Amino acid sequence: MTKKRPVTTWDEMKNIKSTAEVLIPSDPLDRVLGQEEAIELAKIAAIQRRHLLLVGPPGTGKSMIARALSMNLPKPKQEIRVVKNIENSERPFLEILDENQVHDEDSIRAESVGKIMDPEDAPVNIAERLGYLCKHCKKYSAPTDISCPHCQKSKMEVGQNSNPFGDIIGQLGGMLEAAQVVVGKERVHATRMINGAEETVVFERAGDKIRMLDGKSLQKRSQLLNKSNQKVLIKLNRDPFVLATGASETELLGDVRHDPYGGHEKLGTPAYERVIAGSIHEAHEGVLFVDEISHLGSLQRFILTAMQEKRFPIAGRNPQSAGAAVKVENVPCDFILVAACNIQDLEHILSPLRSRVIGGGYEVLVDIAMPDTPENRAKYAQFVAQEVTMDGRIPHATTEAVELIISEGRLRARSDNQVNALTLRLRELGGLIRAAGDIAVMNGDSLITAEHIRQALKRSRPVEEQIKDRYGSYMKGMSKDVSGAQKETSQYYLGNEHSDDQMFN
Ligand SMILES: Nc1ncnc2c1ncn2[C@@H]1O[C@H](COP(=O)(O)OP(=O)(O)OP(=O)(O)O)[C@@H](O)[C@H]1O
């Protein structure tokens, strides 16, 4: 394997043969090129729990910074559950557990599982009563085998099935399996002597194994029984990065599912089980990332309320649904808001929301370029290594290829009116690397070379430029396209015999 090392200076960059040797930093924030101010503020935001508004053009690292910020946060410490309210089922309670409580419960659950054993290791009479052992030939098979696969005799007890054709039932085995008919009992109680005292032991079916529950695991099981009337809404182990696409109110704020039986005690699904968390709740203790925040429109004011209160009720949001009657109050949603938008949309952000961000966080205009220094050029090598690794389907690049990418970066910065600079519109530059990588792969080459980059540059030009090349101008290209569809032979010919070809020729 190639030995990897950090490449932070131009000299180091000159000493490598390919980007395979470049060490990719372990801190996700160090993987972001440029954007020093935004990164500085993201670090502060993570420690001090501040909000962040990132403004700037596409593909410059806004989402990347938001994600990296969430990875710098401490792990969530709370698990949130909704609990059945026996007196008023439409007002489920909330239960918040800390790490220790969740771990204690996990270990109780682990102990309540009992001991899983092969049917051959269980007492013979137990294996027989659970349907694993044929009483005729004393051979083992699954309880779903109605007839013994060894002696073909029925494993059913006389009277177990009231079917008058019980004797031929074995021949219908396949069909009955599909109908989930099973031989024997689901669970058998037995006793055993431990240190002179009698102890109840339960054996039960567990697929093709048998589960044995001793006194201790039975006790753990009953401890868990009073936990059966609750649902985990927000897990302790969760991703602290939540993307709010913002398309719908229910997705953002949560909902209570409809139940055609109106939560009926026997037929319906209990209200607490139908409660669904919104993105604002899932982001509790983490980052709520709202891309293109202005597109949220009026939903922005809910985010504002949630930020102020740090809790937000979950209620059924469709008035026609049985869920509308259900409400859980005070569901925690203590998130760090990281919002992104481009410059044009800034004015569509609700002003109290912006003022909230300014009051409890930072706004930052991301950079579109960074100075063309030897260190930053070396950073481009790191960028190429990152893109190659992330893509996973293309080879690394030679130093010459990286140099060509650097020149392209300089050129692109210039078209943004940034002189002596390297572009930070890196999503597009990533596209160039992938295109060059694809060419290398198709050629069977083990590295991306300068030549691949040159070819990719030709290939990855925007279609407008390609039109300009072929037809002289974009407008001419447009008219060609229209006239093609208007050929006289075309059934969609709309008249106008003098196609505008003549105008341009
Ligand atoms: N500053 C950067 N440093 C390293 N890689 C970057 C940077 N900016 C963009 N990239 C690359 O481009 C990809 C897209 O960047 P990202 O999604 O963060 O852009 P964005 O600013 O959120 O764009 P949009 O406004 O379209 O959402 C990243 O996954 C990364 O591969």
Ligand SMILES: [Mg+2]
């Ligand atoms: Mg983005």
